[in-house]
Each structure stands twice: as C-alpha cells, then as structure tokens.
Amino acid sequence: MSSSDAPAQAPLGALIGDGTGGARSTDWDGVAAWRPEQGWLWVHLDRTDAGAQRWLREQSGLNPLACQALLEEETRPRVVAGDDALLVILRGVNLNPGDEPDDMIALRLWVEARRIITLRHRRLLAVQDVREQLVEGRGPRSPGECLVAVTARLVDRQAPVIEALEDTVDEIEAATVAAEGHALRTRIADVRRQAIGLRRYIAPQRDVLARIPSERVSWLDDLQRARLREIGDRQLRLVEEVDAARERAAVAQEELGGRLAEQMNRNMYVLSLIAGVFLPLGLLTGLLGINVGGIPGTDSPYAFAVVCVILAVIAVLVVWLFRRLRML
Numbered sequence: 261m262s263s264s265d266a267p268a269q270a271p272l273g274a275l276i277g278d279g280t281g282g283a284r285s286t287d288w289d290g291v292a293a294w295r296p297e298q299g300w301l302w303v304h305l306d307r308t309d310a311g312a313q314r315w316l317r318e319q320s321g322l323n324p325l326a327c328q329a330l331l332e333e334e335t336r337p338r339v340v341a342g343d344d345a346l347l348v349i350l351r352g353v354n355l356n357p358g359d360e361p362d363d364m365i366a367l368r369l370w371v372e373a374r375r376i377i378t379l380r381h382r383r384l385l386a387v388q389d390v391r392e393q394l395v396e397g398r399g400p401r402s403p404g405e406c407l408v409a410v411t412a413r414l415v416d417r418q419a420p421v422i423e424a425l426e427d428t429v430d431e432i433e434a435a436t437v438a439a440e441g442h443a444l445r446t447r448i449a450d451v452r453r454q455a456i457g458l459r460r461y462i463a464p465q466r467d468v469l470a471r472i473p474s475e476r477v478s479w480l481d482d483l484q485r486a487r488l489r490e491i492g493d494r495q496l497r498l499v500e501e502v503d504a505a506r507e508r509a510a511v512a513q514e515e516l517g518g519r520l521a522e523q524m525n526r527n528m529y530v531l532s533l534i535a536g537v538f539l540p541l542g543l544l545t546g547l548l549g550i551n552v553g554g555i556p557g558t559d560s561p562y563a564f565a566v567v568c569v570i571l572a573v574i575a576v577l578v579v580w581l582f583r584r585l586r587m588l
Contacts, residue, residue, distance in 0.1 A: 263473035273304035273391050277406075282397035292319070296374040300403050302394075304387060307331060307368070307379040310379040320377065322370060330368045330379055337465035341475040345372045348407070350468065351461035352384045352414045353421050361421045362457030367414070369407065376403040378410070404484045408491070411469060415494050418462065422501050425454060429508045436512050436519070448513045455506035459499065466495045533587065537578050541571050 274291050275283040277300045286294070303320075305312035307330075317327050329340070329347055330486035340347040348371065351364040365384050370377040378387065390409045400406040426534050428451050435444055469492035473485035480488075548555060548567065557563025 273302070273387070275302045275304075275394055276300070277302065277394065277399075279401050279403065280397075281394070281399050281401050283394035285395075288315075300406075301375045302403070302406060303375075303377045304391070305377070305379045307381050312379070316377070316379075316388055323378075323507050326370060330370060330377070335366045335368065337461060337468045339468045339471050339475065341477060344477055344479070345370065346407070346472065346475060346477055348468065348472065350414055350465055353384050353418050353458070354382065354418065355385050355421075356383055360454070360457075364457070364461045371403050371407050371409070371477075371479075373477075374403065376406050386410060389413045395511070402479065402483065404479045405543045407472075407480075408484050408487050410487065411472075415469075415491055415498065418458075418498050420496075422458070422498055422505070424506050425451060425458075426501065428514070429505050432512050433508065436515050444512075444516055448509055448516065451509045452506060452513070455502050455509065459502045459506065462495065462502065463499050466492065467501050468516050469495050470478065479502065484552065533582060536582070537575055540574050540578060544571065544574065 271288060274286045275299060276286050276294060277283040279299055281359065283299075283302070285382070291301065291303055303369075305316070307313075313331060316322065316330065317324070320327070320481065322330075326347055329349075335349045337351055338349050346369070348369040350367045352367055353361045354363045354365050355361065359382075365382050366385065367384055368379045380387065387410060390399060390406065390413055400409045428447070432447055432451065434445055469488060473480070473488045473492075479582070544567075560566075
C-alpha cells in the first residue's frame with residue numbers, strides 16, 4: 261500500500277515486535293512494507309474509522325467473512341479457527357472516565373503466526389497495558405504470547421470491578437441487618453444491574469477462553485496453551501463471584517422488602533388502633549353535635565365538663581379492652 265492509498269488516519273498502535281519482548285512503532289507505510297522476517301506485526305485499529313475499515317477489507321489479506329466478523333456492530337464473545345489463524349472476540353470492562361464498568365467494550369482479534377490485528381471502538385486499558393509493556397521491552401515475543409497477554413490483562417482488569425461489586429453487596433447486607441430502609445432499594449437495583457451486565461459477557465467469555473487452548477493452530481505452544489487454561493480458570497472464578505454477588509443482592513432485596521412490608525404493617529396496625537380508640541368518641545361527639553332539639557345539657561353550665569369526662573372514661577375503657585384482648 262503506497263502513501264497515497266493509505267487511510268487518512270494512522271493505526272492506533274501499529275507495532276513491529278523484535279521477538280525478544282520489545283517493539284517499535286510504525287505507520288501505514290511501515291505496515292504496507294512489513295515482511296514476516298522483520299518481526300511480528302501488531303496492528304491495532306479503531307473499528308469505526310473508515311480508513312481502517314477500508315484497509316481491513318482491501319489491504320489486510322483477510323477473507324470477506326473474517327472482515328465482516330471483525331467489523332460487526334454487535335458481538336458476543338466467541339472463537340473461530342481457520343487457515344492456521346484464530347478469530348477471537350472478547351469483552352473488557354469499561355474503565356473510561358464517566359462510563360459504567362458493565363458497559364463492556366468489545367475487542368476483536370485476528371491472530372496468525374506472525375501477525376495480530378485488533379479492533380476496538382472505545383479505549384481499552386488492557387490493550388494499552390500490553391502496548392506499554394512492548395514499548396518498554398518487557399512484552400510478548402510473538403502473536404501467541406500477545407494473545408495470552410491481552411486476555412490476561414482483560415481478566416485482571418475485571419477483578420477490581422467485581423471486588424468493588426462484592427464490597428457494595430457487603431455494605432448493603434450490613435445496612436439491611438441494621439434495618440436501614442428505602443434508600444437501599446436504588447443501591448440494590450444498581451448492583452443487580454451491574455452484575456447482570458457483567459455476567460452477560462464474561463460468562464460466554466469463560467467458554468471462549470476454555471476453547472482457545474484446544475484449537476489446532478501451529479503457533480500456540482504448550483506453555484501458551486497452559487497459560488490460557490489458567491486464564492480461563494481465573495475467568496471462571498470471576499463469573500462465580502459475579503453470580504454470588506447477584507444472588508446475595510437478590511436475597512438482600514427480599515430481606516429489605518420483607519422488613520419494609522413489616523414496618524408498613526406495623527404502622528397500619530398502630531393507625532388502626534388509634535382509629536379504634538377514637539371511633540366511639542367520634543360517634544358520641546357526632547350525636548351531640550346534630551342540630552336538632554332535645555340535646556341534653558344545652559342549658560347546663562357543667563355539660564361540657566361532663567361530656568369531656570365521659571369521653572375520657574370511654575377512651576380509657578377502649579384502651580383497657582384492647583389490652584385485655586392483647587391488641588396493645
């Protein structure tokens with residue numbers, strides 16, 4: 261690809277690895293002039309960039325089906341093997357400022373013996389970590405090791421998010437035991453939403469990481485396959501932790517709902533008792549307040565005091581009756 265045919269934007273992170281853990285940056289001209297004997301190539305692209313899409317379809321040498329899979333809008337974690345290459349789609353937690361971690365970012369990888377192509381839309385810190393390692397000379401030495409390093413960092417970046425989720429569930433459980441009320445509902449809903457969002461992608465990603473070591477590609481050695489199995493086990497543990505956090509949040513929500521219902525029933529009971537005490541008093545005062553002739557005590561200066569005493573006695577009798585019936 262000549263300079264005039266190159267896309268308008270340079271690749272996000274095109275690197276040529278030296279095979280010893282280091283790498284040097286290159287541009288589109290360097291990508292076009294690259295040969296396998298120069299080292300292994302990593303081209304990292306923005307999936308939404310028109311120039312990157314054109315290069316992938318016209319200059320990368322990938323078949324149309326592979327290009328279509330790498331450029332799909334909506335993806336799920338999966339792995340497909342063919343022609344001694346792997347098409348891998350994974351998800352990483354969204355740690356960009358202002359975004360929610362469960363709004364996970366898709367990372368699409370095409371891995372060959374001497375070349376790896378990755379695409380993403382939003383910034384993914386796991387890829388940035390591996391790139392920094394290469395620039396510092398302590399990174400992967402081949403595309404196979406690069407695949408291992410990227411998947412490891414994806415899982416590593418999930419761990420603090422899931423730990424924070426578990427800490428939040430611990431706080432909610434403590435607050436529920438302490439009988440704190442309605443303010444917890446929003447927190448529980450947020451925890452369950454985040455757990456559901458994380459599990460939606462990391463559960464199938466667990467299956468993908470378990471399958472990669474068994475794929476028949478020549479460039480994955482036994483050590484890399486063993487490391488991928490270990491990463492898959494870590495992903496499995498994180499999935500189990502997310503499931504546990506989600507179940508604990510559901511139990512806390514049920515407990516909170518029960519406590520709130522009990523509190524409401526108790527309040528309604530108290531109101532019912534108060535209404536029961538004042539019901540005969542209201543009946544008596546209503547009878548005395550009707551505007552017809554014959555109301556007793558109309559001309560007596562002591563009638564109001566007598567009525568007040570009668571009302572007080574009735575109230576005492578009603579309270580005594582409630583206590584006798586064990587309603588108070």
